[in-house]
Amino acid sequence: MFDKSKYYGEIWLPENENTKHFCVLEFIDGEVYLETNLASKNSEYKRDLLYGAFNGLGFMTFINNSIKSSSSGLIFHRKYNPEYTFASSNHIINPLTLRIKEFKIDNDALNNWIRSFHLFNYDDNNIEKADDVNHKIKIVEKSIQVEIIKTTNYASDLSSFNFINLGFISFVSESKLTILECIELYRTFQKFLLFYYGKSSHFKSILIKCLSCGNWFSLYFNDSLTHDDTMSFTSLAYEDVKDDLDKILNIWFTNEDIRFCADIIIENLLSKKVSHSRRFTNSLATLEAYNKRFGIKYSKPTLERYFLEHKGILLNIMNIEDADLDNYIKKIIRSRDFFVHGNKNQTDYFTEFELLYISFLIDYIVCIELSKQIGFSQKIINDILMKAKSVFLDMQSVNKMLSNCILKN
Structure with missing residues (x-):
């Protein structure tokens, strides 16, 4: 919509269209800003709806206009930041009746x-x-x-x-x-x-x-649900899924339980500054959400039971012996108790670095199980499984070596 960073025009209130005010529209870092002398003498935090007309854009509608700055003196000055912006070359768009x-x-x-x-x-x-x-x-x-x-x-x-x-x-x-x-x-x-x-x-x-x-x-609108760099979580191309895409998207669009579980993993994928321990607890929430919706119904559910439902996937990704799995799960639970419940008596728990890869492990478990529910082919399931093993074993090993610091020794 915006080919330039600045446009000139007029804006007005829907209830007072005969009184128009000069306005400069600026497009800065993905946000729209309106600088104008359209202002009320009364204190307000936002304007729900504004209309306008701008050279190079046409007829405009601005919705949820939060007020970023306001000043008065010889003239009023106000800076609005609309959440949604409509532009039409033919007529004003009324969002309240729009279908x-x-x-x-x-x-x-x-x-x-x-x-x-x-x-x-x-x-x-x-x-x-x-x-x-x-x-x-x-x-x-x-x-x-x-x-x-x-x-x-x-x-x-x-x-x-x-x-x-x-x-x-x-x-x-x-x-x-x-x-x-x-x-x-x-x-x-x-x-x-x-x-x-x-x-x-x-x-x-x-x-x-x-x-x-x-x-x-x-x-x-400024869309926050974006990630321009390709993440290496699953990396399935269109060619990989096109034959089953009709069935897959029908389930994805209509099954809210699947999307609820996936949403938590997506939050992990998009988070840039979250601590490894917080990412770990998010992943545990994903596992619990999946098991409560798709797993065995227990009278007394426990995190250990939830993990053991996915025993085959765990052993495959981690490449450990069956006899070692129980101790590993118990250490995950102790780590949960320490970081979530603040149990200071716990002494044997995973480090922040290890928690990052346990978080990846859990996310991949849920991803694989969701992919089965959606109906992906066994080939795709195996591809995701191989990706999970590469991240948990190979990437963890390399990054552990790179994170070593002589000052810690």
């Missing part, structure tokens, strides 16, 4: 997830363009159609000719949706991409089809 049946999102992460390449054939002296992807999936229970698209555009001038790959996901609903329901559908797919591919970029655009005039308008 939607079709929208699409441009996200660069789809270009990387769908790994197709254009090649130059030197023998024939021509370019072999990769086939477009148009994968339509009907989410039956939600009465929506999801379409995953990868296509190519091009740009040329006197000095160059460039292919530009474009990745979209579009949604078409049989029933009318609110704007928040549309955003939630997109975020549900984003979480799938983060969980199984490890990346979701900030969208380039969200385009929504107006039911009244048939034209498209834009939505912008």
Whole structure:
């Protein structure tokens, strides 16, 4: 939506559209700011709704406008920070009555997830363009159609000719949706991409089809559910899952228990400054959530019982003897008691460094079990299992060596 960092226009209150105020719209670090003299003499913390018109953008709607700064003197000055911004070249968008049946999102992460390449054939002296992807999936229970698209555009001038790959996901609903329901559908797919591919970029655009005039308008918000660097948790490409994707996404979009468990792991994956002990306790919460929803129902459930339900996966990832597993689980429980319950009497517990890889271990256990529930093929399950072993054994060994410091000896 924003090709520049600054735009000029006017804004006004919905109840007073005849009184317009000059405004400068600035786009800074993914946030929209409005600097204007539209202000009330009364104390307020935010404006729910503002309308506007800006050169280069069109008719604008701003929602949940928190007030970042305010001053008075010869003139009022106020700086607003809207949470959601709509732009239309045709008319003002009223978010309170807005209903939607079709929208699409441009996200660069789809270009990387769908790994197709254009090649130059030197023998024939021509370019072999990769086939477009148009994968339509009907989410039956939600009465929506999801379409995953990868296509190519091009740009040329006197000095160059460039292919530009474009990745979209579009949604078409049989029933009318609110704007928040549309955003939630997109975020549900984003979480799938983060969980199984490890990346979701900030969208380039969200385009929504107006039911009244048939034209498209834009939505912008600062999307926090992004990770531009590909995480190495599972790293499944589109080619790996495309044959089962219809079944997989139908379960992902409709099974809230699966998404609830995955959400905690996604929080771990996106957290940058969380301590290893906090990450460990998050992972324990994921394991408990999974077992309570999908595991054996115990009259007296314990963490030890929960771990032993996944004994086969534990032994496979950790590469330890069956006889050593009980002591290892008991040490995990002692570590839980120390870091969660503050039991200072515990002396034999894992270090912060070890807790990081136990956290990975637990996350992989839940990921593998969720993947079975969703219906991934045994080949994909085995691939995730091999990835888990590589992280727990190989990566832990290397990082343990790298973390050694002579000052600690």
